[in-house]
Amino acid sequence: MVQPKYHVFICTSCRINGTQKGYCFQKGSVDIIQSFMQEIEDRDLTGDVVINNTGCFGICDKGPVVVVYPEGVWYGNVSEDDVERIVEEHFEGGVPVDDLMI
Numbered sequence: 001m002v003q004p005k006y007h008v009f010i011c012t013s014c015r016i017n018g019t020q021k022g023y024c025f026q027k028g029s030v031d032i033i034q035s036f037m038q039e040i041e042d043r044d045l046t047g048d049v050v051i052n053n054t055g056c057f058g059i060c061d062k063g064p065v066v067v068v069y070p071e072g073v074w075y076g077n078v079s080e081d082d083v084e085r086i087v088e089e090h091f092e093g094g095v096p097v098d099d100l101m102i
Contacts, residue, residue, distance in 0.1 A: 005048040006091055008036065009067045010078075012053040022056060024063040028080065029053075032064055035083040040091075049091055062102050076102040 012029045013022025033053055040049045057065045062076035066086070073096045075086065082100055090096050 002047065002050070004050040006050070007069045008049060008051050009054045009069075010036070010051065011055070011057050011063060011065045013056055023060040024056070024065060027064050029064040032066070032078060032080055032083060035080045036087070039083055039087045043087060043092065045087070045091060049087075059102070065102070068096070071096065074102040075100045 010029055010033050011024040012033065013025035030053075033051060036049075036051050040046055040051070054067075057063075057067070059065060059076070064076075064078045066075040066078045067073070068075070068086075068090065073090070075082070075097065078086075078100065082097070086097055086100070
């Protein structure tokens with residue numbers, strides 16, 4: 001069984017019936033997931049970081065929302081431009097990105 005160092009949940013506004021619509025989806029959260037996956041692959045972190053999409057966290061005004069465990073760090077208003085920084089500073093450096101935290 002894989003024991004990742006980080007487990008990342010990214011809101012894609014996925015509804016119970018499987019459709020994606022809502023604030024985080026409209027703000028590009030699917031593209032953010034793809035950026036995380038590419039960045040993690042490029043940095044050879046696939047064994048250390050697991051990415052999952054999720055439904056609404058209920059704080060749409062802070063979206064797109066990214067939550068990182070085991071620390072329970074919540075990032076808000078995340079854009080594709082923030083992905084490299086989160087991976088470098090948090091996943092590789094071990095220090096959450098303060099100015100992106102909710």
